[in-house]
Amino acid sequence: MSARTTDALAEAIASEAKRARPSAWAEARRAKALAAFQAGGVPHRRVEDWKYSDLRSALSSPAAVVETAPAPAPFADIAGLRLEIRDGVLRSDLAKLPPTLEACDLSQLDAAPDWVRAQFGAQDAKEMAAASLALMAGGVALRVKSGVAVEEPLQLNFTSSSAHHARVLVVLEDGASLTLLESHDNAAPLANLGVEIVLGEKAQLTHLRLAHSAETAVQVEEVAVSVAAGGAYRLHAADFGAKLSRLEVAIALTGETAEAQLSGVAVTADTRHADVTTRIDHAVGNTHSTQLFKYAAGGHSRTVYQGRITVAEGADGTDSRQTAKALLLSPRAEADLKPELIIFADDVKCAHGAAVGDLDAEALFYLRARGIPEAEARGLLIRAFLEDAVSEIENEALRGAVWSAVEAALARASEAAS
Template sequence: MSVALALPTRRVEEWKYSDLAHALGEAGFGDETARVTIGAPPAGIEIFALDEPNRPDWIAAHYGKLRGNPVSAISLAKARGGIALRVPKGRKIADALSLEFSGNGHARALLVLEEGAELTLLERVGPETRNSGLEIVIGPHARLDHVRISPAADAVQVEEISVKLARDATYHGHFANFGARLSRTELEIAVEGEGAEVELSGVSVLSGERHADVTTHVAHDAGHTRSTQLFKKVLGGRTRAVYQGRVTVAHGANGSDSRQSAKALLLGDRAEADLQPELEIFADDVKCAHGAAVGDLDADSLFYLRARGIPEQEARHLLIHAFLEDAVDGIADMTLRETVRGAVAAALVAVTA
């Protein structure tokens, strides 16, 4: 197979805030295959290792079909192995499944939810330099709750998560990100079935000189679909957060409803936020709203809390937590919500120290 495997440069519009080639240096991502492992799988999930022969039809039907960007094409070409998971028709899995990308190199995973299936997925990522691709196919009336936590790392990490939703399918994704030398999370969401619903939220809490780029593309290809996006960033030191969010509403996708919001709190003197929500609408009778805001803590709120006896440092913490709260409280699974809150609290200590 011959593929043009060049990394994008900053001259490519979508990568102008994240200089991947520079961050990686000459070594690039290398040729290794990174690991994809899962925790004890709850009963009812089918698992298939992608380096084994005789892939079943459901993998052939879906694997490698959703790649959206050139970096993802590289992981597809180079990764040997990986994992494919399927939740069969009508199975509602109560316990969360954990999946982890670790090690250096390229990695791929595929998750298929058949009609009416339900799953909660906790995705973890190791601190190494890696290019991962996660494809998610959600069948009619199926629902996936996805929480991804990427701890602070000094590596270069790119992950494309591409999701396809059928009729009345639901995808809720939360992305807690604590930054890396370069971190890019790209969400490529194809809302293909009528009545499907997508809720994306995320927090980035960055200290030191870390970077976190969340780039999303939500394509409303069918009518009466809904999507919301809420991304909040708290930036200390000399960090940089990027949000590029593009929503497209295709011809005929009438009655679609989309909202996107990105906000950043700049606490570091040399922190930078680049927030770019964007809309392309080709349909009628569509409700779309988008907004972005960058600022510091509100002085009136800070005075109010202090005048009630709360010391300045504690008051600042309270307001930062409050700022992030609405991006976290949408996580449906209580245990995962608390896990994210814990990770956020720990990361904030480094930001405000």
């Protein structure tokens, strides 16, 4: 048994990190974040929010870096703007971006413009979000100015092979809009990404995240979003698990008619682990949120969904819906689903549902009795189960990209469990 304590692991992570050069304006925030991270340490299963995903355990026994074939770039066929980030550092030329999209390389904090200095790391961060702020190697900040609609989608393609931390900041001013396509191809023992998204009034962000990891990799991403009045944040997250993969999305709906629509699928095989944890805070009334997550777990894999909705006192007219369902494709697969509602207002609509099960035997018999062979019948039913979550993606080409990735993962997940 390892003699390490939580603090020792946090210290090791901090000392191993290749940090971006310090910059005066950011130092206070980064130092505070480092202190917070080291005080709290790496989360483990006795921390309520991490009870299904023991990050400390996953990081305490790092496997040797395994050479794996790179996953096919999921958005390769999608036209638009592309930025490559490797091991947390931006590798693309920002000059190629259109004038409607301002950007800043976060490994060069000295050169950061005012809008970055105002927002970057401004929110209090804890645990891994604090680590990513303190220890980041780099990243990118993006801004779209008032009323500007960036037509072409922007891809942020992250590839990782060594342990690192990174940060992203996205600022959409009032009335601005952007489509962000985030892809991950991760083989690192720890890839820790902290994302801050600030949406002004009536700003709209469509965010599609597709993450592939090696079975020995650890992927952590914490996304903190604030949505002002009339703003809309739409996220679809497709995850295929890792040694431990955790996507945390915390959304504050701070103005009336602000809305968040989240959907996602996770398809896991072998011994993979995929965790999506969401926190939506309806701080004012007449705000709206929906969540639809569908998981298919095969092999000995484990999928986790935790969704907490908080409705503040006086936030009447809040409408919040949450559905999480998991299909177990093998006897050793596991799903943990935990919806949570903390409601302080009276006049609200909050609906939630969670279910775990295996394929409907009646439906399977019906398809086979009409001639469809068992494996194909199972495939039909699994795809039918995932379909509504993927259909939340409005753009057909993007939906197709997600289905391709889901099909590949299903092929592995559907293999007979050992």
